[in-house]
Amino acid sequence: MTLSVELSEEIISKVEKSRVLYNERKFNEGLDLLTACVHLKPDDALLLFEQACFLYQLGQFDQSIKALERSINITPNSRNHSFLGSILADLGKPSEAAFHYLQAFKFNPSNTYCAYAMAYNGDYDVNGEEYQIIHAALQRNAQQPIDYARLNMALGKIHLKNKDVPGALSFFHTGKKISENFSNYDLSADTLRTQKIISAFKALEYEEMPTSTASNNSTRVALIFGLPRSGTTLLETMLNSHADIQGIGESKLLSSSLEHLAHQFNEEMFQIEHLTKCTAQDWKNSGQQMIGQVNYYGKRWIVDKQLFNYVWLGCAQKLNPDSVFIDIRRNP
Structure with missing residues (x-):
């Protein structure tokens, strides 16, 4: 992730060190550096996002959520909405998670994982705006097979939640058939x-x-x-x-x-x-x-x-x- 040119050399240096520490799983040390950066530049969305990553790894979920909410208030994008959605989903808050997955998908329609996660966590009508957004993405010709499969599975999930089993099975069948072409699942390896x-x-x-x-x-x-x-x-x-x-x-x-x-x-x-x-x-x-x-x-x-x-x-x-x-x- 590219840092803002407006950041001082001191902050850039601290962030680069924190990224090394993150890869080394030294989350407490990395968090100290990121927190110092946020104090120096409290209105930088990327710094808040990276701080949230460390907080999440340390199990400080409330603080991680607050950092992401601040990041979103400054510069909303697919990345911070998606991350917040995943945390809320892990914390057993599906409706809140679905909202942020939806926002993430709106910002970046190529992020089809968010479309599926949104359908899995939320409750949407087959005639609703959310369904139409996913369906419109499905109609695009630029989708990779995995994206096409995810979108079909997402629509199937919405149909299933609306108790439309035939409609759900139609999308599930298409998604499964496509996913089989790139799935590397090996039953014998799992058994072993x-x-x-x-x-x-x-x-x-x-x-x-x-x-x-x-x-x-x-x-x-x-x-x-x-x-x-x-x-x-x-x-x-x-x-x-x-x-x-x-x-x-x-x-x-x-x-x-x-x-x-x-x-x-x-x-x-x-x-x-x-x-x-x-x-x-x-x-x-x-x-x-x-x-x-x-x-x-x-x-x-x-x-x-x-x-x-x-x-x-x-x-x-x-x-x-x-x-x-x-x-x-x-x-x-």
């Missing part, structure tokens, strides 16, 4: 990975499942998992109606905690090989980071319905022994 995870846990001296020590005032996590169309969304919606429960949809809660573990080995993503390298203190530190994320909501229970959490359930238990797992299976 799962087998490796099972073998890795069997090789560990895996202590007996600890007894829950959660107090009445502490936040606990429930992970719902299962195949698509098995009822995970319905269950989360039902649980979310309780005053002590906050549903956060298909969040990055578990994956971000595993990334936190991976960073201790100077890796971006958690790998199966890390299982044998993690110490009890490593699990504890990343588990505390996980709970730090959910404490934001101020609720007794947090419910996450990321379908593919099942792959790392063993890790979830190591991160937070008080977690509860709900396995939904469709019959037939």
Whole structure:
């Protein structure tokens, strides 16, 4: 991202150093530099955006949202609206997230991910302006296959939410057919990975499942998992109606905690090989980071319905022994 020519050499130098620190996962140090820059130039939208990135990585979601809102008030664009939308979606605020995804898509119609995210999080009428915006983008000939697939899936999602199943299936079928041409999903590779995870846990001296020590005032996590169309969304919606429960949809809660573990080995993503390298203190530190994320909501229970959490359930238990797992299976 290009910095403004109006910035002083001091600020430019600090920002460049902060970007290096970001890549090195040294978020606290980088945030200090960005915060100093924002104090010197409080009306620069890009500085506020980059500050928000550090705040988000540190789990300071409220402050990250405020920085992005300030950035948008100064210079609204697809980037800051999209980022704010993703944070709000992670925090279980779909309608607010959808609004910002819509703004991001309006600023940059080539950002088709925002179109799909907007349709997934929002509730729109098939005759509404939002639907027409996506449909108009679909009619353009310049779309890449992945963009064309996303737009079809977005329209299908809106039809489905309007209980128009035939219309939804038509768009879903088109989107799926297109996506198959560039999808590199390999079932055999996924099966092999799962087998490796099972073998890795069997090789560990895996202590007996600890007894829950959660107090009445502490936040606990429930992970719902299962195949698509098995009822995970319905269950989360039902649980979310309780005053002590906050549903956060298909969040990055578990994956971000595993990334936190991976960073201790100077890796971006958690790998199966890390299982044998993690110490009890490593699990504890990343588990505390996980709970730090959910404490934001101020609720007794947090419910996450990321379908593919099942792959790392063993890790979830190591991160937070008080977690509860709900396995939904469709019959037939």
